[in-house]
Amino acid sequence: MFSHFIIQILETILSISNISKRYGKIQAVNGLSLEVKKGQVFGILGPNGSGKTTTLSIILELLKANSGNFRWFGKPPSKESRKRIGSVIESPNFFPYLSPVVNLKIVADIKDFGYDDIDRVLTLTGLFERRNTRFKTFSFGMKQRLAVASALLGNPDVLILDEPTNGLDPQGIAHIRELILHIASQGTTIIIASHLLDEVQKICSHVAVLNKGIKLFDGKVSEVLAISDSYELSAGNLELLTNSVKQHPAFQSVVPGGDKIQVYFKDAVDPEELNLFFFHQGITLTHLSERKRSLEQHFLELLDNNK
Numbered sequence: 081m082f083s084h085f086i087i088q089i090l091e092t093i094l095s096i097s098n099i100s101k102r103y104g105k106i107q108a109v110n111g112l113s114l115e116v117k118k119g120q121v122f123g124i125l126g127p128n129g130s131g132k133t134t135t136l137s138i139i140l141e142l143l144k145a146n147s148g149n150f151r152w153f154g155k156p157p158s159k160e161s162r163k164r165i166g167s168v169i170e171s172p173n174f175f176p177y178l179s180p181v182v183n184l185k186i187v188a189d190i191k192d193f194g195y196d197d198i199d200r201v202l203t204l205t206g207l208f209e210r211r212n213t214r215f216k217t218f219s220f221g222m223k224q225r226l227a228v229a230s231a232l233l234g235n236p237d238v239l240i241l242d243e244p245t246n247g248l249d250p251q252g253i254a255h256i257r258e259l260i261l262h263i264a265s266q267g268t269t270i271i272i273a274s275h276l277l278d279e280v281q282k283i284c285s286h287v288a289v290l291n292k293g294i295k296l297f298d299g300k301v302s303e304v305l306a307i308s309d310s311y312e313l314s315a316g317n318l319e320l321l322t323n324s325v326k327q328h329p330a331f332q333s334v335v336p337g338g339d340k341i342q343v344y345f346k347d348a349v350d351p352e353e354l355n356l357f358f359f360h361q362g363i364t365l366t367h368l369s370e371r372k373r374s375l376e377q378h379f380l381e382l383l384d385n386n387k
């Protein structure tokens with residue numbers, strides 16, 4: 081029991097507790113709490129203006145919160161914790177006439193790291209071949225990858241990225257996504273702010289949905305995706321249909337609605353299997369319509385309920 085407790089504590093990379101930030105009349109972040117554990121790819125998902133960048137700026141100590149606090153690796157932020165965090169918050173900014181190697185040497189000097197990691201991060205981000213070309217000749221995607229390379233200097237335990245694929249073409253997006261997944265596979269914890277649901281679905285293991293600075297939901301992406309299927313059903317005898325559907329092994333709940341019923345299932349249910357199930361009970365359906373809730377619908381519903 082005790083050792084289990086210790087493991088739980090060691091695993092927490094970031095805990096944010098009740099943080100609020102106001103800019104004049106705008107409440108950018110409102111009582112936000114969340115926990116990021118080791119190895120997670122944690123998405124902070126929300127529309128423009130929902131407080132994502134403000135949150136990242138606070139945990140990176142670029143901004144001060146009005147209230148609340150946060151801990152890195154179980155302790156208040158310190159010089160030591162800062163060395164374990166790499167981040168890309170703004171658009172990539174390097175000296176245009178210098179090569180990636182020289183630019184990274186400058187970053188290494190500022191961060192007080194040696195130069196021995198430079199080849200590794202250039203290789204990891206696919207820029208090693210271009211290591212001696214001037215930065216200004218780089219495509220936007222390559223510039224973005226160099227920013228990630230720079231954040232990876234010193235092999236941080238955590239990588240923080242703000243809208244990493246903004247402004248990239250499809251190939252650039254694919255490159256960055258692969259890179260993020262590769263870095264995550266090496267055990268680095270990643271925190272990503274994004275307004276793109278699709279992006280979060282493709283790369284994140286966990287997600288917190290923000291709207292107007294308030295956390296609406298957080299959890300495993302796979303759990304959000306596994307939201308139960310629902311079906312709209314109808315038959316000549318609705319009472320019989322309602323009683324019958326309750327016998328289905330995956331039945332969760334039923335909501336009456338005029339001449340139809342809306343049925344929610346705990347697990348995914350195949351429409352053909354459902355039809356057959358009723359057929360075996362002597363019921364002929366007059367209507368069957370599947371309603372799958374994707375993360376997108378769930379996300380939109382969450383935002384809608386919070387208007």
Ligand code: ATP
Pocket residue numbers: 103106107108126127128129130131132133134135275
């Ligand atoms: P985006 O994706 O558009 O950057 P976001 O989710 O990152 O959005 P924030 O940039 O954190 O959101 O902004 C949250 C709110 O705070 C917005 O209403 C924004 O206009 C406001 N805001 C952000 N920075 C400032 C500032 N320096 N001064 C005043 N208001 C600000």
